[in-house]
Amino acid sequence: MPTISKQEKFLAAALQLFHEKGFKGTTMKDIAEAMNFEVANVYNYIESKQALLEGSLFSISKQFHTGIDFILASTYAPIDQLRELIRLHIRLSVQYPYEIALHTNEWRNLGAETRQQFVQERSEYEQKVATILERGITDGSLRQMDLGIATQAVLSAVRWLYRWCTDNQGQFNPIELEKQLMEFVIGGIANSAHPSMDDKRAE
Amino acid sequence: MPTISKQEKFLAAALQLFHEKGFKGTTMKDIAEAMNFEVANVYNYIESKQALLEGSLFSISKQFHTGIDFILASTYAPIDQLRELIRLHIRLSVQYPYEIALHTNEWRNLGAETRQQFVQERSEYEQKVATILERGITDGSLRQMDLGIATQAVLSAVRWLYRWCTDNQGQFNPIELEKQLMEFVIGGIANSAHPSMDDKRAE
DNA sequence: GTCTATAATTCGATAGAC
DNA sequence: GTCTATCGAATTATAGAC
Structure with a gap:
């Protein structure tokens, strides 16, 4: 079973949200909620939106x-x-x-x-x-x-x-x-x- | 020559901007500028975005x-x-x-x-x-x-x-x-x- | 890595004078 | 219809403690 890093999980969650709500319609808060953490942590995984x-x-x-x-x-x-x-x-x-x-x-x-x-x-x-x-x-x-x-x-x-x-x-x-x-x-x-x-x- | 009402001009300007920048990427200010007036006037033509x-x-x-x-x-x-x-x-x-x-x-x-x-x-x-x-x-x-x-x-x-x-x-x-x-x-x-x-x- | 707190900005929309 | 002024909310991003 392939290990899925949290990085990869983050990317997958973000892409799925972009698909569902559009890029501008998706907030960092949306992604954070999908990852079950607070907004600020988003920037541990990316530089910017x-x-x-x-x-x-x-x-x-x-x-x-x-x-x-x-x-x-x-x-x-x-x-x-x-x-x-x-x-x-x-x-x-x-x-x-x-x-x-x-x-x-x-x-x-x-x-x-x-x-x-x-x-x-x-x-x-x-x-x-x-x-x-x-x-x-x-x-x-x-x-x-x-x-x-x-x-x-x-x-x-x-x-x-x-x-x-x-x-x-x-x-x-x-x-x-x-x-x-x-x-x-x-x-x-x-x-x-x-x-x-x-x-x-x-x- | 068909008379184009300002209503129609407004709609055309808005739609073109939506096409170029996307719906969320287009601000009421963008539309107002395309119409050469201030933001507040937008709401003379529409109820809401x-x-x-x-x-x-x-x-x-x-x-x-x-x-x-x-x-x-x-x-x-x-x-x-x-x-x-x-x-x-x-x-x-x-x-x-x-x-x-x-x-x-x-x-x-x-x-x-x-x-x-x-x-x-x-x-x-x-x-x-x-x-x-x-x-x-x-x-x-x-x-x-x-x-x-x-x-x-x-x-x-x-x-x-x-x-x-x-x-x-x-x-x-x-x-x-x-x-x-x-x-x-x-x-x-x-x-x-x-x-x-x-x-x-x-x- | 995760949190709280907050800065800095932008945006949609309204109020009210002219 | 158009303006100035402004409110309230949302959003991106950062600071700094744990």
């Missing part, structure tokens, strides 16, 4: 960048890089759902400087996703689409995963989730021999 | 429910109801991007009672979307999928639209956006197999 936000936010950002960089540097064909991208998002969503919730919802609360850096990193990540899609469109494995729309559509398709994990705490099959989502995304932008969007329905 | 949040939130929630209720009550086939659902989301995202941003991101800041009502309404909306998908799966026009996953995937595919509208202020073609997104979503979950009755996928 802002530092806690920044640490978690950029930590998960780095995880995503590291993951997609490996994918981009691989010899997989573009459509299989896209599969790997989806797998990456599922894996991280299962492992760090509350960090991703923070990353998705609370970046607006960063200070002016760090916020700029965050937006920069997020923009670069989207650019890397777009690169995968662009290569797929070029080699014909992905359907012709507006690259910006395709990028947002793909990222949106995986952006809800963290909530699936926090809501159904382990009460789901990640393998099946992966399969279903793969089918949804790939089937959506893969260049199918079946032009099902050319709507000819029989009535 | 909470009331402003609740009003906008439930207003847009009602719009979505009204829209999907018409779709559900129509005689469209399920797959075309899905098309209409996507059109509904695009239309509302173009018309009320900042209200939808609030609805998506700031519902956690509702009071305990109103928050419960919000979650209830959102859950009912998801249920209505699931109904459309379920009918489509039943009649064979949509691929066999886990209904919960399919519902989240479809809703996620349209959830980023408001940001597309706020970021590219009118600098985009809504018709083309609609076409592209349609192709992505419909192509993703439409049954690409033969339009016959075999609903069991052979792998």
Whole structure:
């Protein structure tokens, strides 16, 4: 049985509260109560509320960048890089759902400087996703689409995963989730021999 | 030229600030400065900060429910109801991007009672979307999928639209956006197999 | 590490004059 | 409708004893 340090318990409690009440809606008092001690003790575990936000936010950002960089540097064909991208998002969503919730919802609360850096990193990540899609469109494995729309559509398709994990705490099959989502995304932008969007329905 | 009342200007200024800085991150002073008057005057336009949040939130929630209720009550086939659902989301995202941003991101800041009502309404909306998908799966026009996953995937595919509208202020073609997104979503979950009755996928 | 006490600031909201 | 002035409460963070 893995020993969970009080540090880790503190971080988990804070992240869960941020998820439930939002970053600004969560007070140091809330966290202290979750830890069963007084407010002042919070500062034994963190430097400041802002530092806690920044640490978690950029930590998960780095995880995503590291993951997609490996994918981009691989010899997989573009459509299989896209599969790997989806797998990456599922894996991280299962492992760090509350960090991703923070990353998705609370970046607006960063200070002016760090916020700029965050937006920069997020923009670069989207650019890397777009690169995968662009290569797929070029080699014909992905359907012709507006690259910006395709990028947002793909990222949106995986952006809800963290909530699936926090809501159904382990009460789901990640393998099946992966399969279903793969089918949804790939089937959506893969260049199918079946032009099902050319709507000819029989009535 | 449409006359814009100061009330409307106030609401627009507040919503934009909520979008940029978050609800709790926006102070009455921020709004007052955007309106070029002092803080106390804010309360000539609203009852309270909470009331402003609740009003906008439930207003847009009602719009979505009204829209999907018409779709559900129509005689469209399920797959075309899905098309209409996507059109509904695009239309509302173009018309009320900042209200939808609030609805998506700031519902956690509702009071305990109103928050419960919000979650209830959102859950009912998801249920209505699931109904459309379920009918489509039943009649064979949509691929066999886990209904919960399919519902989240479809809703996620349209959830980023408001940001597309706020970021590219009118600098985009809504018709083309609609076409592209349609192709992505419909192509993703439409049954690409033969339009016959075999609903069991052979792998 | 935990406590009590408190500093320093901010914020939502109201009162009342003009 | 707009202003000045202000109240009361909440919040982040620190000081210092145990």
